[in-house]
Amino acid sequence: MYIKTDPSEATQIDPLEMPALCPGAMAASTPWVASPDHQTSCGFPGELVDNWKEKAIEKMGELLTKYRSLKVYLDSCVKCGACTDKCHYFLGTGDPKNMPVARQDLLRKVYRRHFTLAGKWFPSLVGAEDLTEEVLNDWYSYFHQCSQCRRCSVFCPYGIDTAEISMAGREILDHIGKGQKYCNEIIGKVHTIGNNLGLRPNALRSTLEGLEEDIEDDTGVPVKLPLDQKGADILLVTPSADFFAEPHIDGLIGYAKVFHAAGASWTISSYASEAANFGMFIGSYENMRQISLRIRQAALDLGVKRIIFGECGHAWRVAYSFLNTLAGPFDFLDPRYPVPQHICEYTWDLIEQGKLQFDKSKNDHIRLTFHDSCNVARATRMGDKPGGQFEIPRAILRTVCNHYFDMPADTIKEATFCCGGGGGLLTDELMDLRKKGASPRMKALQTVQQEHGVTHMAAICAICKTQFSKVMPDHGFERDSILSVHQLVSNAIILEAPQDDD
Amino acid sequence: MLTTIYACLFYVATVVLVVGFANRIRQFAMTPAPLKIPTMPAPTTKTGVAFRLFREVAFFESLFKANKWIWVFGWVFHMALAVVLIRHLRYFVHPVPEVLTLIQPFGVLASFAMVAGLGGLWARRFLVERIRYISRPSDHLMLALLMGIGLSGMMMKFVAHTDIVAVKAFFLGLMRFSLQPLPADPILLVHLTLVAVLMIVFPFSKLVHSAGVFFSPSRNQVDDSRERRHLAPWAAKLEADRAR
Numbered sequence: 001m002y003i004k005t006d007p008s009e010a011t012q013i014d015p016l017e018m019p020a021l022c023p024g025a026m027a028a029s030t031p032w033v034a035s036p037d038h039q040t041s042c043g044f045p046g047e048l049v050d051n052w053k054e055k056a057i058e059k060m061g062e063l064l065t066k067y068r069s070l071k072v073y074l075d076s077c078v079k080c081g082a083c084t085d086k087c088h089y090f091l092g093t094g095d096p097k098n099m100p101v102a103r104q105d106l107l108r109k110v111y112r113r114h115f116t117l118a119g120k121w122f123p124s125l126v127g128a129e130d131l132t133e134e135v136l137n138d139w140y141s142y143f144h145q146c147s148q149c150r151r152c153s154v155f156c157p158y159g160i161d162t163a164e165i166s167m168a169g170r171e172i173l174d175h176i177g178k179g180q181k182y183c184n185e186i187i188g189k190v191h192t193i194g195n196n197l198g199l200r201p202n203a204l205r206s207t208l209e210g211l212e213e214d215i216e217d218d219t220g221v222p223v224k225l226p227l228d229q230k231g232a233d234i235l236l237v238t239p240s241a242d243f244f245a246e247p248h249i250d251g252l253i254g255y256a257k258v259f260h261a262a263g264a265s266w267t268i269s270s271y272a273s274e275a276a277n278f279g280m281f282i283g284s285y286e287n288m289r290q291i292s293l294r295i296r297q298a299a300l301d302l303g304v305k306r307i308i309f310g311e312c313g314h315a316w317r318v319a320y321s322f323l324n325t326l327a328g329p330f331d332f333l334d335p336r337y338p339v340p341q342h343i344c345e346y347t348w349d350l351i352e353q354g355k356l357q358f359d360k361s362k363n364d365h366i367r368l369t370f371h372d373s374c375n376v377a378r379a380t381r382m383g384d385k386p387g388g389q390f391e392i393p394r395a396i397l398r399t400v401c402n403h404y405f406d407m408p409a410d411t412i413k414e415a416t417f418c419c420g421g422g423g424g425l426l427t428d429e430l431m432d433l434r435k436k437g438a439s440p441r442m443k444a445l446q447t448v449q450q451e452h453g454v455t456h457m458a459a460i461c462a463i464c465k466t467q468f469s470k471v472m473p474d475h476g477f478e479r480d481s482i483l484s485v486h487q488l489v490s491n492a493i494i495l496e497a498p499q500d501d502d
Numbered sequence: 503m504l505t506t507i508y509a510c511l512f513y514v515a516t517v518v519l520v521v522g523f524a525n526r527i528r529q530f531a532m533t534p535a536p537l538k539i540p541t542m543p544a545p546t547t548k549t550g551v552a553f554r555l556f557r558e559v560a561f562f563e564s565l566f567k568a569n570k571w572i573w574v575f576g577w578v579f580h581m582a583l584a585v586v587l588i589r590h591l592r593y594f595v596h597p598v599p600e601v602l603t604l605i606q607p608f609g610v611l612a613s614f615a616m617v618a619g620l621g622g623l624w625a626r627r628f629l630v631e632r633i634r635y636i637s638r639p640s641d642h643l644m645l646a647l648l649m650g651i652g653l654s655g656m657m658m659k660f661v662a663h664t665d666i667v668a669v670k671a672f673f674l675g676l677m678r679f680s681l682q683p684l685p686a687d688p689i690l691l692v693h694l695t696l697v698a699v700l701m702i703v704f705p706f707s708k709l710v711h712s713a714g715v716f717f718s719p720s721r722n723q724v725d726d727s728r729e730r731r732h733l734a735p736w737a738a739k740l741e742a743d744r745a746r
Contacts, residue, residue, distance in 0.1 A: 021631055066736055068533040069719045075526070076714030079641050080576065081626065081633035082568035096635045105636065117706050118640070126707075127638035150720075153541045155568035157558065157576075158711055159720035161539065285536060285737065321538045321727045328731045338728045378542050381725055386543035414543065415567075 013450070015411050015443040018085055019094035026095040029433045030141045031425070034179035041188030042287055045177035052176040053131050057114050059175045060107075060168075064115065069164040074111045076158045077101060083152040083160075088417045089145050092436035097142050100152035100162040106138050107169050136178070143169035144180060145433055147423035148281065148314075149374035154414050166423070167283025174282055182427035183278045190291050195240035195274035201228075204270055207243050215253055221495040223260040225252075225268065228302065232267035234259070235299050237275045237319075237340070238310025239462035247484045248465055251311050254486025257493050258347050261356055266308075272298035275315035276462065280322075281424035288318065292326040305334035308341045311484055313373035313461030314422065316342055320380040344460065345382050347489060348392045351399055358492040363401040367454045368488070370394055370406070371441065371468075372416035373461035387413075393460055393485055400492040405452040411444035419459070421467030435471050442475035458483045505672070505684045508694060512676055515701035522705025523713070530717040536734035544725040551724050558721060571626065579619025583648075585612035586655075593670045594677065610659060617652045620645055644707065647700055654693035664690040 036046030049055055064071050083100040085091070090098040097103060105127065112119030112128035119128030129135060148163035173179060189198045199207070208225040215223045226232060236259075242252040259266045272294040279288030299307055307330075309319045319340045324330065330339040338345075350356050370393060382388040390413045398404050411417055420437030448454040459465055459482060468482035545551045557563040562580075565573045589609025592598045624645045627637045658664045665685040675682035684690075703709070716722060733741075 021635065065533060066536065066734075068530065068535040068717060069539060071533045072530055072714045072717045072719070075530075076708070076711040076718070078708045078711050079633070079636045079638070080565070080572050080623075081630065081636065082565050082572055084632040084636065086568070096632070099632060099636065101636050122640075124639070125643070126640040150541060153720050155564055157562055157565040157568075158715045159541055159558075159564065159718040161541065161720050164539070286740070289740075324727055324731045325537060325733055325737070340728075379539070381542060381544075384546075386546060386725065389542065414541075 013443050013446050015408060015417070015440045015447065016085070016091070017443070019091060021096050022094040023096055026089075026093045026098065026145060026433065027138070027141060029145060029430065030137075031144050031427055031430055032181040033140075034181045034184040038181060038184040038188055039174070039177060039179050041191060042174070042179070042184050042282075042284070044174045044179055044184070048177040052136070052178075055176045056131055056136075056172050057110075059172045060111065061115065063168050063171065064111075067164070067168065069161065070168050073104070073158075073160040073164060074108050077104060077108065077160055080157065082155050082157060083162075086152045086155050087146075087162075088149070088151070088420060088440045089147070089433065089437045092420070092439045093145075093433070095145075097138070098145055100156075100160075103142050103146055103162055104160070104165045106135065106142055107165055110135060139169050140173060140178060143173070144425060144430070147374070147418045147420070147425055147437065149418035149422055150378040151374065151415070151418065154378060163423070167280070169283075170281070170424075171283035174284065179282070180424065183282050183424040186276075187278050187282070187287050187291070190274055190278075190294070194271050194294060196276050196278070197240045197244070199240055199243060199273065201270035201273075204243065204268075204273055208268065211249070211253060211256070215256065219495055220497050221260070222498065223253075223256050223495070225256050226266065227268050228270050229265075229267035230302050232265045232302060233305045234264055234266035235272075235295075235302060235304040235307045236266055236268050236310060236343075237272055237295055237298075237307060237315075238268070238343075239275045239312040239315055240273060241276075241462040241466060242310055243273075245462070245466060246469065247480065247482060247487050248311075248462055250487035250490060251465075251484025252486075254484065254488075254490035254493075255310060255343050257490050257495060258343075258350065258356065258486070261493060261495055262350050267302060267304070269298035269302060271301065275309050275312045275319070277315060277318040278424055280314055280318050285326075288322065289326045292318065292323055295323070296327040296330070299330070300332065306337045306341065307333065307339055308343055308346055310343050311460040311462065311486060313375035313463060315462075316460075317375040317379040342380075342382050342392075344392050344396060344485065345388075347486070348383070348396055351396065357494040358400050358489075359494055360400060360402050360492055362492045363488055364403070366401060366456045366483075366488070367403040367405070367452060368397060368401050368483075369404070369445065369448050369454045369457050370397055370412075370485075371419065371457050371459045371464060372412050373459055373464050374416055374418045374422055376460060377416045378414060390414075393458075396485060397458060397488060400488050405448050405454055407444040407448050411440065417441040417444065419461070419464040419467040420471065422461075422463050426463050426467060431470075434467060435474055438467065438471040438475075442471070442477075445477070446475070456481050456483050458485050458488060460485050504686055504691075505681055508672075508684050508691075509676055509681050511695070511698045515698040519701040519704055523710070526705050526710050527713050527717075530713060534734035534736060535719040535723070536737050538723055538725075538727040538732050539719050540723040540725050541720040542725065544723065546725050548724055551722055555716060555722060558715060571622070575619045575622030575626070577619075578615050579623065582612040582614075582616035582619060585609050586616055586652075593666075593673050596670075596674060613652060613656050613659070617649065617656070620649050620652065624649070640707070644703075644709070647696055647703070651693060651696045651700065654689050654696065657689050658687075658693065662687075662689055
């Protein structure tokens with residue numbers, strides 16, 4: 001339980017506090033390498049190929065002709081230093097290779113050596129280097145210390161996005177047989193089973209039925225969570241963590257209650273039972289496309305009219321920004337609705353139309369703030385106006401909760417910090433990095449704890465929720481201080497009990 | 503002899519600059535951007551994107567958000583350089599339009615601002631540990647080159663005047679392929695040599711950021727992915743291949 005401190009006693013906490021440079025501090029932080037099975041399930045060579053140097057340069061050359069972002073970003077950096085203090089992993093670790101420009105330079109120095117005149121003729125002058133085993137190890141280590149949150153790209157005068165660089169780096173690593181276990185194992189599961197957890201249709205069905213019973217016991221209202229219901233209007237695609245993890249599952253209950261209150265016809269698909277798309281984390285267009293096509297197929301098979309995504313940050317990026325490209329056109333869906341929609345857009349529409357009723361006092365034990373998930377904030381939109389991705393979740397929270405406070409302005413909205421576990425880094429062997437990377441957000445949370453007595457933080461991303469429930473105890477918060485946005489909706493929504501027919 | 507050498511130097515430098523830079527722009531333009539990746543919130547219309555790029559180029563909007571010191575030095579340097587360059591147009595046109603005559607005093611003032619801005623940026627490369635860490639010799643050389651051009655130019659204005667009428671005749675001559683004698687003034691020769699080096703280095707260095715900013719997908723894309731399907735040619739081909 002939180003005890004409010006006297007503001008005069010509050011220590012000055014600076015979420016943007018600059019660390020001292022500690023070269024090599026995180027050089028040993030590496031995720032586990034994918035096994036041959038995991039590699040081949042994603043279409044990559046099983047282990048490090050013999051001629052990996054040639055293959056890596058060849059792949060880099062190919063990517064340079066396929067991605068304008070990579071070409072322009074590698075060429076345009078002037079080393080001005082604007083990004084150097086913007087990465088949460090740098091702020092948390094002090095390792096200079098976690099400064100965005102230095103992370104990019106790991107790839108850029110090899111690019112310069114092999115693809116530019118200056119690097120071929122005057123390598124030491126322009127910092128060009130050959131690809132050696134040492135450089136390869138640096139790639140593996142530091143491209144897995146980037147959560148692809150795009151915070152650096154907001155501040156770069158040329159919009160250089162380190163996410164594009166780390167995605168290209170991981171794509172190269174995958175193609176020479178040195179992929180990351182966590183991502184590639186999960187992608188393999190989606191290709192074969194349909195979700196990150198490997199949850200099969202029967203298990204999913206019994207999970208959803210169990211939830212229906214829980215909700216009815218709790219509220220007396222028979223709220224349904226339909227699975228594979230042909231002819232439903234809405235296909236809900238949500239991260240599979242929503243089916244079992246806390247607080248994710250309370251968010252799922254919230255979506256179900258909203259659909260129920262709106263009288264909507266909706267369904268989950270067991271074939272596309274995953275909103276997450278780790279294909280993005282490894283920069284693989286092909287894997288990302290295959291995963292996205294499952295959603296298209298499910299929408300066609302079930303004959304739905306709309307697609308709505310649940311609370312998941314990078315999933316919403318792939319959905320909002322890439323789905324139309326990867327799996328479109330969606331001309332078979334109802335043209336009156338954007339494809340896809342976010343559950344927050346759906347809920348907010350209903351609130352604006354006055355179709356949902358709430359008892360805000362149900363959340364009175366909570367003093368709330370909101371964590372803008374990085375992918376939602378800097379890579380997507382909600383609603384029809386730029387910035388809707390900031391305003392709509394806040395508007396929902398203010399509708400269902402009496403005590404809402406924002407964290408410091410330079411740590412939210414477009415300047416938001418990553419939770420520290422995004423971009424395919426949410427794996428136990430990277431726990432040290434995850435804890436350090438979470439510190440800027442945790443410090444920002446501590447400031448509103450001191451100033452406003454904030455007790456809880458809401459998020460709209462499965463990764464954020466898992467990450468925070470793991471790292472919050474280290475920063476003096478209970479692990480259940482992280483909440484789903486639709487969990488707060490669920491707490492406050494008023495459902496009409498069914499009329500008794502007898 | 504001197505005239506011939508410098509004439510050749512400037513012909514070569516001009517060709518390298520124009521061809522090299524055009525080639526770089528062609529590479530940027532020809533490389534497809536397969537996915538929609540504007541840094542959000544982003545404009546939802548093309549006009550909005552034009553405004554975003556204008557703010558980026560004219561005011562360095564993102565840099566302003568990032569770091570006020572880098573912004574003030576960088577912005578002052580670039581704007582001053584622009585004024586100085588415009589002022590120099592008078593050596594390449596005859597007769598000189600009145601507008602150009604009017605801005606001459608501002609150009610002279612701008613030279614101080616330009617050198618001050620460069621000095622600030624350079625100082626940061628030594629004084630700020632993070633920026634020292636990311637600086638390579640070429641980053642220092644580029645600043646040295648620009649500083650050398652600025653200082654040698656100012657010396658001709660404030661310390662030792664050169665025969666500017668002859669210099670103008672030389673450049674007008676170059677443009678008409680008729681060689682006119684170039685004064686053998688050491689400061690002038692240093693100034694011109696450094697300018698020619700800058701022109702030659704330009705397309706092969708980080709100075710291509712001047713084109714890169716317009717081609718950056720995170721800045722130049724419209725936020726309309728739900729409304730319009732965006733498909734790169736290679737992605738369309740991949741789709742067709744997989745469908746077969």
